[in-house]
Amino acid sequence: MSTAGRKDSFYFRAKSLEYRSRAAFKLLELQERFGVIGNGPVLEFGSSPGGWTQAALSFTVGPILSIDRVSMEPVENVTFLKADLLDPSVEVKIRDWLSANNLGGFSSVLSDAMVKTSGNHSLDHSRSYEICRRVLDLSLMFLTEGGCVAAKMFQGDLTAELFRKYSGFFDFRKITSVSATREGSSEIYLVFKRFSGKRVR
Numbered sequence: 001m002s003t004a005g006r007k008d009s010f011y012f013r014a015k016s017l018e019y020r021s022r023a024a025f026k027l028l029e030l031q032e033r034f035g036v037i038g039n040g041p042v043l044e045f046g047s048s049p050g051g052w053t054q055a056a057l058s059f060t061v062g063p064i065l066s067i068d069r070v071s072m073e074p075v076e077n078v079t080f081l082k083a084d085l086l087d088p089s090v091e092v093k094i095r096d097w098l099s100a101n102n103l104g105g106f107s108s109v110l111s112d113a114m115v116k117t118s119g120n121h122s123l124d125h126s127r128s129y130e131i132c133r134r135v136l137d138l139s140l141m142f143l144t145e146g147g148c149v150a151a152k153m154f155q156g157d158l159t160a161e162l163f164r165k166y167s168g169f170f171d172f173r174k175i176t177s178v179s180a181t182r183e184g185s186s187e188i189y190l191v192f193k194r195f196s197g198k199r200v201r
Ligand SMILES: C[S@@+](CC[C@H](N)C(=O)[O-])C[C@H]1O[C@@H](n2cnc3c(N)ncnc32)[C@H](O)[C@@H]1O
Pocket: 020, 021, 023, 024, 045, 046, 047, 048, 049, 050, 051, 052, 053, 067, 068, 069, 070, 083, 084, 085, 086, 112, 113, 114, 115, 131
């Protein structure tokens, strides 16, 4: 599709509200429908260029740690960490940040992380599965009791199994799509709320 064709109403609304990306509206909808951001610290994956970060800032009074493997222009009052969430060393970096800020964990984990689509649905689905599963594992490590997760993936064969695997850790679970997702995309969000606090089953 041409660049002009991709400039939809969300693109123009993002421009007028000075969001760095139209993706901000995805988080705004998830927040309105599910209250995925509370008053506590937020851990965000796949933050660059920063639309979700800007949107998250308007809801939380807690600090935000945003992570992406590509750089992000600074957002005031947000810590940005350039790191690959699939790399095991990211866990140490998150732990270091928490202890430097005297925090025990995060009340929300948000992930809009995704690799560039290849056009091969099965490949895109399995890559998104790998990212989403890792985000959910990191959520179990770093969420505080009662916490919440919203994580993106491309729907496919492995979605139901992944959803089931993590459902038992939370009181509320939902697979949903949002209206700012582009037509024809299989993008969905796994939303889990009210973390039990039990990190293993
Ligand atoms: C759709 S964009 C995110 C848009 C952003 N949430 C916003 O609102 O502006 C997906 C992001 O996921 C990041 N990403 C993909 N794989 C990643 C990984 N393994 N670790 C960290 N970030 C990753 C990409 O670099 C990209 O910036």
